[in-house]
Amino acid sequence: MFGGQVDSGAAPSPDWRDMTHSVGTLLDELDIPRAISAPPQLDDRWALHLGGLGGQSTDIRLDEDYDRFYRAQALSQLSLAGRASPALLAQQELRLVGTFKYSTLEEVAGKVAETAKDQLGCRFLQKKFDEGGGAAVEVVFGEILESLVELMVDPFGNYLVQKLLDRCSEEQRLAVLKRVAGGGELVEVALNTHGTRAMELVIQALRPGVVALIRDLNGNHVIQRCLQRMTNEDLGFVYAAAADHCLDIATHRHGCCVLQRCIDRADAAQKRHLAHCIAAHALILSQDPFGNYVVQYVLEQGNGEMLAPILAQLKGHYAELAVQKFSSNVVERCLKLGGGETSSLLEERDAVVEELMTSPSFGRLLQDPYANYVMQSALSVTSGARHAALVEAIRPFLPALRGTPHGKRILAKIAIKV
Secondary structure (H helix, E strand, O other): OOOOOOOOOOOOOHHHHHHHHHHHHHHHHHHOOOOOOOOOOOOOOEEEEOOOOOOOEEEEOOOOHHHHHHHHHHHHHHHHHHOOHHHHHHHHHHHHHHHOOOOHHHHHHHHHHHHHHHHHHHHHHHHHHHHHHHHHHHHHHHHHHHHHHHHHHOOOOOHHHHHHHHEEEEEEEHHHHHHHOOOOOHHHHHHHHOOHHHHHHHHHHHHHHHHHHHHHOOOHHHHHHHHHHHOOOOOHHHHHHHHHHHHHHHHOOOHHHHHHHHHOOOOHHHHEEEEEHHHOOOHHHHOOOHHHHHHHHHHHHHHHHHHHHHHHOOOOHHHHHHOOHHHHHHHHHHHOOOOOOOOHHHHHHHHHHHHHHHHOOOOHHHOOOOHHHHHHEEEEEEHHHHHHHHHHHHHHHHHHHOOOOOHHHHHHHHHHOO
């Protein structure tokens, strides 16, 4: 038995805990990074080459295979002591592996989350992923989803979550993301010593499907929560996707909301890039039921550098846009640029008014169900010579305006300003 004699001529077997301590001391002396405990998965950059110890040349690589880890520990210690006995090594491994009493997933049904927190149990579950493929992942996934955050910060459970994210389907990854982000625990997990690696994999899992998530009824909330909680550096892939797929995202019911949140959260350079991408599609977006809100949102920022590309795209189309349900709101927003009379955007606003006044369809604009609101806004925001010129342009149409509801609203605006 472990702790006894291997054979009549062999030295006493060292206590396993003493061996672990000795190997750890050796790694420290050689300045080799090591795990505090023996995790189910180890980074394979942790490697140690022991040359000529005990008359042997031993290459010890600590990676995700538990067997190799334990074998490396035992062999290195025994080599140092000159007692590299295969029989003793087998006894030690049997003792370690034999302490876990289950052999099938059915035996741990109902207690998978608890099993994942056990060192050997976590190893057992990971091996089942290798042996059982998607079916095994499905069984484990169903049981640990509700305990996911707890496992992500567990010394052993986090390794199971990492392997799960590597093996599960896109649909299951989405469920994981919703569970972590939906509970508002992104930061808590990311700051945890054990949770940080699992969180990195969660973020990586976002990348390929970020556009689908943005457009998804539930997935868009995951992205919005990420925008609230994550750093701009980590959110780079979200901004990149938003810029590259601007048209598809902005014209979607959920996507248009996410794109606005991206503008809110982005730094100055990212904002400019997003605004440039939106401007490239400004004419199409302005006429879209959802895209028009994105264009308006950029205009509301009041940043001349962001607005100029959009206004350049809309120039020459204001009369056409004014008579449409969605784009008429964009034209109204253009008329409200700048606010105060000293604003640098006042000139841009006056250019919009001038284009509307000189349009061949000016009379129609005054009577149109949508454009008449645009003209009301034009009357409200102008003053001085610009306002006087606009009133003079309207005067020839006064008789026709008195007989229609829309026309009467225009007349009311003139009466207020005169």
